[in-house]
Each structure stands twice: as C-alpha cells, then as structure tokens.
Amino acid sequence: MSVRKRKKRTTQEYEDAELNIMPFIDVFSVLNTFLLTSAAFVTLGVIKVQIPFFTNSEDQSKPTRTLEVKVDAQKDQIVLDTSYSMAPVQANKKTFPSDERGIASLHEALVRIRTDSKDTDLVTFYTDDDVTYEQVVKILDAIKLRKENDPVFSIDQKGDGNNAELIDRVFVFPKVVMGSVIL
Amino acid sequence: MASVGSSNKESVSLNIMPMMDVFSILITFLLISYSSDPVMVDPKQGLELPGSMTLVGLDEIPAIAVTKTEIFVNDNRVADVVGGDVPESQRSQGAIQSVYDELIKLKEINDRLAEAQGKKPKLGSLVMEMDKAHVFKLVKRVMISAQQAEFVTFKLMVDKQSE
Numbered sequence: 205m206s207v208r209k210r211k212k213r214t215t216q217e218y219e220d221a222e223l224n225i226m227p228f229i230d231v232f233s234v235l236n237t238f239l240l241t242s243a244a245f246v247t248l249g250v251i252k253v254q255i256p257f258f259t260n261s262e263d264q265s266k267p268t269r270t271l272e273v274k275v276d277a278q279k280d281q282i283v284l285d286t287s288y289s290m291a292p293v294q295a296n297k298k299t300f301p302s303d304e305r306g307i308a309s310l311h312e313a314l315v316r317i318r319t320d321s322k323d324t325d326l327v328t329f330y331t332d333d334d335v336t337y338e339q340v341v342k343i344l345d346a347i348k349l350r351k352e353n354d355p356v357f358s359i360d361q362k363g364d365g366n367n368a369e370l371i372d373r374v375f376v377f378p379k380v381v382m383g384s385v386i387l
Numbered sequence: 388m389a390s391v392g393s394s395n396k397e398s399v400s401l402n403i404m405p406m407m408d409v410f411s412i413l414i415t416f417l418l419i420s421y422s423s424d425p426v427m428v429d430p431k432q433g434l435e436l437p438g439s440m441t442l443v444g445l446d447e448i449p450a451i452a453v454t455k456t457e458i459f460v461n462d463n464r465v466a467d468v469v470g471g472d473v474p475e476s477q478r479s480q481g482a483i484q485s486v487y488d489e490l491i492k493l494k495e496i497n498d499r500l501a502e503a504q505g506k507k508p509k510l511g512s513l514v515m516e517m518d519k520a521h522v523f524k525l526v527k528r529v530m531i532s533a534q535q536a537e538f539v540t541f542k543l544m545v546d547k548q549s550e
Contacts, residue, residue, distance in 0.1 A: 229403070232410045239417035248428060249441040249547035250514065255530050257510060257539040331523045338519035340526065341437035341545055349440050374442050382541075384523070385530040 251344050253329075255385040271321045274383070275310070276330040277302070277343050282310055286317060302339065311346040311376075315354050318376050322357065326379040350376050430516055430544075431459070437519035439545035449514040449544055450493070451486070451529060453521060458529070460489035472525055482532040490536035511538035 300306035465485040
C-alpha cells in the first residue's frame with residue numbers, strides 16, 4: 205500500500221516539472237550583448253605591394269628578354285606601357301580614362317597581356333602625387349585581382365607550397381612594385 | 388515560464404521559443420565570425436578605408452595608421468597631417484622624420500629578434516591603414532620614410548567588398 209502511494213506521488217511530481225530556462229536566457233543575453241558590441245562589421249583585407257629597394261650586392265642573374273609592364277596612374281587617365289627589356293623592344297602604349305569603365309578596360313588589357321606572356325607576373329605601378337589613395341587602391345585591384353570570368357594563371361611562387369593554388373585563383377599579376385616611391 | 392496570475396486564475400504564458408531560436412542563431416553566427424578572424428582590429432576613429440575586392444584577409448595588426456589629421460606608428464602619435472600633408476617642419480628629404488625614427492627602432496627590435504633566433508635579418512613588412520581621401524603624395528612620404536628604415540613590403544589595409 206505504502207509503495208503504491210509513493211509511486212503515485214512521483215508521477216505527480218514529474219507531471220508538474222518545468223524546466224527553468226531563465227538562467228540560460230540570461231547567459232544568452234549577456235553573451236549576445238558582448239559579441240554584438242565587440243563584433244567588427246567591417247571586414248578587413250590587405251593588398252600587398254612592394255617599394256623599390258637598392259642594394260650593393262651584384263646581380264648574378266643572366267639578362268633575359270622579358271616583358272616589362274608599367275601602369276602610370278594620372279589624375280585624368282591611366283597609361284599602360286609594355287616593352288621588352290631587349291631588342292626588339294616592341295613598345296606599346298595604351299591610355300584609359302580614370303573612371304570605372306576605364307579601370308575595367310585596363311583590367312581586360314592586363315589579362316590579355318598576362319595570357320600572352322605567361323612568365324610575366326610583375327607590374328611596376330607609377331602614380332602622380334595628386335591621385336587619391338582610393339583611386340590607387342581601385343587601380344591596384346584592377347592590376348592584381350583575378351575576376352570570375354578571367355582565365356586562371358599559373359604562378360610560380362617559390363616557398364608558397366600550399367598557397368600556390370589559392371594564388372593562382374586570386375591574382376592576375378601578384379607582384380606590384382610602387383615605382384614612384386623613390387627619393 | 389513567465390505567467391500572469393489574475394483573480395480569475397487564468398494562466399497566460401509567454402512563448403519565448405522563437406526568441407531563443409533567434410538568439411541561438413545570432414550567437415552561433417557571431418561566435419563563428421569571431422573565431423574565424425585571425426586578427427580583430429577596429430580602424431582608427433574617423434578613418435575611412437578604401438574598398439577593395441581583395442580576398443586576402445588581414446593577418447597582422449597595422450603598424451602605421453594615417454588618419455585625416457594624424458599619423459600613428461604602433462598607436463603612438465608621431466606626426467600631424469595638415470591640409471592633406473605633413474607640415475614642412477616635420478619633414479626631412481621628402482620623408483617624415485618621426486615616422487622614420489619610430490620605424491628604425493622597430494627595425495632594430497626585429498633584427499635583434501632574428502639574431503636571437505639564429506636567422507638572418509631581412510627587409511621588413513608593414514601593414515598600413517590610411518584614409519581613402521588622402522592623395523598619393525602623403526602615401527609616398529610614409530613609404531619613403533619606411534624605405535629608409537628598410538621596410539619594403541606594404542600591406543595596404545582595405546575594406547573588403549564583394550563584387
């Protein structure tokens with residue numbers, strides 16, 4: 205009899221049981237507030253460039269005929285210059301307006317150059333003093349970054365091992381030297 | 388569960404499950420974005436970064452910050468920017484003297500660290516954040532100052548945008 209009574213009471217207790225989720229909500233609220241206040245809603249990236257540097261060490265490499273690509277950003281226009289380092293020089297010059305469409309055309313021209321001359325992976329970028337930093341970054345994007353419809357270029361990145369495939373997918377010209385940064 | 392007891396003893400309960408769902412999703416999203424960013428940096432106040440399609444994420448804390456009015460090296464204010472350029476009194480041969488002084492100290496520390504690790508000192512790399520409204524003349528001054536201190540690779544910090 206007593207056993208039966210105990211069983212009944214236990215069943216009754218279970219029926220009334222309710223999970224108290226208030227502490228759980230408290231923790232969630234605090235965590236949410238903390239994460240929202242500390243979250244960075246601007247996604248930051250980087251564009252890597254190099255500046256010229258002179259050394260006293262002798263250049264041991266043999267001179268070869270390579271294509272030199274130069275981009276000159278001026279206030280109103282962008283000039284794309286290509287020439288070979290040895291004869292026949294085959295110098296070529298193209299001018300683009302410095303608006304969105306001009307920058308897109310510059311990118312297309314650079315993709316064509318890269319397709320024709322697969323060994324060239326460096327662009328020397330000259331900039332006039334009065335060009336804004338925003339414009340400089342836009343042109344750097346056009347020089348460096350591969351767009352969705354562009355072909356994939358194989359880039360020989362010594363020491364980059366696992367990143368080689370990523371570099372191929374991301375860049376048109378991975379190396380940019382800021383030619384204007386000279387005393 | 389929240390309930391309101393009144394004289395007629397009717398119990399009203401608030402369904403907080405949808406709120407819990409939203410909270411859970413939000414927290415999951417925030418925790419993932421928090422842990423996937425290798426470096427969490429807030430751009431300096433009043434500094435507007437240029438937009439870029441780059442896929443390369445920020446992997447170091449910026450060493451040089453050029454706002455509309457000041458230049459910082461490792462969060463130390465080293466020079467002023469007046470009318471988009473550094474005042475002549477703070478310049479030397481086209482470079483910014485104080486930026487060079489700070490960077491040469493940084494270079495010495497890096498060299499000593501490399502020596503202690505048994506490595507050869509190499510040319511330095513810097514992350515730079517700069518306001519998009521500045522002209523290249525100022526960018527060049529900062530870069531020349533760094534060049535003199537043997538920093539030759541720059542990572543220009545940008546606001547990543549999608550196509």
